[in-house]
Amino acid sequence: MAERNTRIRKTQISSVGPDDFDATNSPADNQIPTYDNATGKFTWANVEGAVGSGNIFLDEFTQADIESGNILVVTHDLSQQYPNVLVVDENDKQIIPDDIIFNSTSDLYIDLSSFVSITGTWHVAIASGGIDGATGADGADGTSFIYKGLIDCSTNPNYPEGVVGDLYEVSVAGKIGGNSGVIVVVKNLILCKESTVTGDEATVGTKWAVMGGDMRRSKYDTDFDGIVDEAEAINDGTNYATAVNIKSAVDLKHTQNTDTKLDEGGASEVSASQAKTGYTHSSSNGASHADVASNTSHRGITGNPHGTVKGDVGLGNVDNKSEATIITDVKADADVASAISLKHANTLDHSNASDHTQGTDTGSTQNSFAIGDGNDTDKTLTANTRVSNPPKLRYNTSTDKWQYTNDGTTWYDFGLGESTGDMAKSVYDADNNGIVDKASEVDDGTTGDLHKSTAEQVRDAVDKKHT
Numbered sequence: 001m002a003e004r005n006t007r008i009r010k011t012q013i014s015s016v017g018p019d020d021f022d023a024t025n026s027p028a029d030n031q032i033p034t035y036d037n038a039t040g041k042f043t044w045a046n047v048e049g050a051v052g053s054g055n056i057f058l059d060e061f062t063q064a065d066i067e068s069g070n071i072l073v074v075t076h077d078l079s080q081q082y083p084n085v086l087v088v089d090e091n092d093k094q095i096i097p098d099d100i101i102f103n104s105t106s107d108l109y110i111d112l113s114s115f116v117s118i119t120g121t122w123h124v125a126i127a128s129g130g131i132d133g134a135t136g137a138d139g140a141d142g143t144s145f146i147y148k149g150l151i152d153c154s155t156n157p158n159y160p161e162g163v164v165g166d167l168y169e170v171s172v173a174g175k176i177g178g179n180s181g182v183i184v185v186v187k188n189l190i191l192c193k194e195s196t197v198t199g200d201e202a203t204v205g206t207k208w209a210v211m212g213g214d215m216r217r218s219k220y221d222t223d224f225d226g227i228v229d230e231a232e233a234i235n236d237g238t239n240y241a242t243a244v245n246i247k248s249a250v251d252l253k254h255t256q257n258t259d260t261k262l263d264e265g266g267a268s269e270v271s272a273s274q275a276k277t278g279y280t281h282s283s284s285n286g287a288s289h290a291d292v293a294s295n296t297s298h299r300g301i302t303g304n305p306h307g308t309v310k311g312d313v314g315l316g317n318v319d320n321k322s323e324a325t326i327i328t329d330v331k332a333d334a335d336v337a338s339a340i341s342l343k344h345a346n347t348l349d350h351s352n353a354s355d356h357t358q359g360t361d362t363g364s365t366q367n368s369f370a371i372g373d374g375n376d377t378d379k380t381l382t383a384n385t386r387v388s389n390p391p392k393l394r395y396n397t398s399t400d401k402w403q404y405t406n407d408g409t410t411w412y413d414f415g416l417g418e419s420t421g422d423m424a425k426s427v428y429d430a431d432n433n434g435i436v437d438k439a440s441e442v443d444d445g446t447t448g449d450l451h452k453s454t455a456e457q458v459r460d461a462v463d464k465k466h467t
Contacts (some may be wrong), residue, residue, distance in 0.1 A: 004347075018139050028171045035441050042102075056084075056125065056126070056127045057125070057126040057127075059074065059123070060121050060122065060123050060124075062118070062120070062121055062122070063118050066112060066118070069111075069113070070111065070113040070116070071109050071110070071111055071112070072109070072112060072124070073108075073109055074107060074124055074126065075106060075202070076126045078105075078128045079105050080105055081104070081105050082102050082147075083108075083128050084126070085100055085125075086125040086127075088122060088123045088125070090118075090119060090120025090122060094329060097111055098111040098112065098113045098114050098260055099111035129162065141384055148162075148166050148168050149168065149169070150168070151168040151170060151190065152171050153174035153175060154174045155178050156174050156177075156178055156179050157176065157178075158199055159176060159177055159190075159204050159207075162207075163192060164193065164195055165191075165192065167189055167190070167191050167192075168189070170184045170186055170188040170190065171186065176201075176208075177212065178200035180200075180201055180202065182201060182205070182210050182426060183426045184210055186343070186367070189210070189211040190208055190209070190211075191209045191210075193207055193209055194206075194207040194210060196208075220423055221241040226317075227440045228440070229312055230441035230442060230443040230452070231437060231443070232269070232444035232445070234458075237433055237435060241267075242451075243442045243444040243446075243451035243452065244444070244451045245452045246442050246451075246458055247451045247453050250457045250458065250460075250461045253464050253465075254464055255464055256464065260272055324325050326399070369392070378396075378397055378398075379394060379395040379397075380392055381394070382392045389407055389409055390403070391406045391407075391408065392404070392408060394411070398460065401413045410433070411434075412434075440455050441454050441455065
């Protein structure tokens with residue numbers, strides 16, 4: 001989250017003269033100066049605790065106040081959806097939370113996952129004047145974020161002209177800053193940090209900040225090294241391997257040039273010495289394998305020199321009948337004859353109301369429609385278009401989610417619009433192919449890390465793979 005500064009606007013107080021700055025009382029700890037219209041003077045007011053000043057809310061918290069998931073829930077009285085937020089630790093140093101979720105005009109959630117467990121007493125300050133499109137403030141003095149509306153990034157537009165504090169929300173995913181710009185997803189926020197003219201990423205990109213991702217870094221990259229901690233599978237779009245496959249390869253890795261046996265430990269174990277003896281052994285007449293292989297006289301015989309009969313090959317119970325006799329016997333069977341009599345005619349019997357003409361369906365009067373055979377396999381509906389990879393809808397039984405594809409190849413989950421994570425595709429999926437580029441571990445979550453492999457183990461197994 002970007003650092004935010006809060007100032008008191010001159011429009012928030014009445015006009016004052018030099019003598020008005022004499023306060024009517026003395027300040028105490030945790031008080032701020034507040035203009036008193038009744039006396040025409042400033043007075044020091046206590047805003048500590050759950051009572052806010054109307055413009056600023058201050059509170060303190062400890063580890064005991066942090067809820068499950070390292071989330072601090074703050075309830076304030078500023079009646080603003082997007083106020084400015086400042087968090088200070090026990091050493092009076094400002095810290096940057098993992099995420100801030102503005103839940104309503106009176107409460108927000110602060111994600112402190114990166115700090116694991118805090119010590120001492122921390123403070124949070126919340127000030128009005130944040131993202132508030134209703135105030136009409138221009139944001140040019142840097143005191144407010146001004147919500148400018150939605151921006152469609154599907155055509156990779158340039159950054160708009162902007163002043164400090166201008167804030168846009170991405171409505172359609174794509175890139176901002178031209179074709180070489182930053183990848184953005186729905187719900188990303190684009191903030192102007194320095195007043196600028198319109199331009200692409202190369203010319204004005206440093207004057208803007210893109211905030212928000214669709215993955216939570218505190219969950220997927222806990223050591224913050226830019227590499228996903230673990231994945232259930234590895235897939236570069238062509239080569240796919242599950243954690244089970246990789247773990248098996250790691251466990252059965254082979255060190256080259258160390259073989260001493262075939263099927264070692266198995267039921268058919270053969271030592272190198274035994275294999276060599278079997279290769280060089282001779283037949284009873286002294287002919288080696290090479291001699292037998294080169295002898296084509298026996299292989300050229302097409303008759304029955306050994307007098308083999310049907311009993312020798314297990315055909316003693318098979319009747320010797322011609323094809324015609326077998327067909328006659330089958331047709332004589334009552335069940336077969338009945339099935340033949342019920343076959344569908346080449347032309348439809350239009351007297352039967354249940355007859356169906358292929359390809360003439362235009363709809364259904366049913367309120368529900370089921371597809372699938374009841375097995376745990378994907379269910380897919382395809383739009384039969386002229387393209388080789390037509391658009392499709394499917395229910396993915398592996399993830400228990402409905403998905404869609406417009407190019408017949410890349411699948412997207414329905415309802416992926418909400419975006420409150422802090423992992424950007426530009427870091428974790430740089431080629432934007434829907435596949436995480438790299439992970440430090442592979443693990444499908446099986447109890448006891450049964451299928452867990454580190455990147456080092458996978459690399460070792462690949463280097464020592466056996467052909």
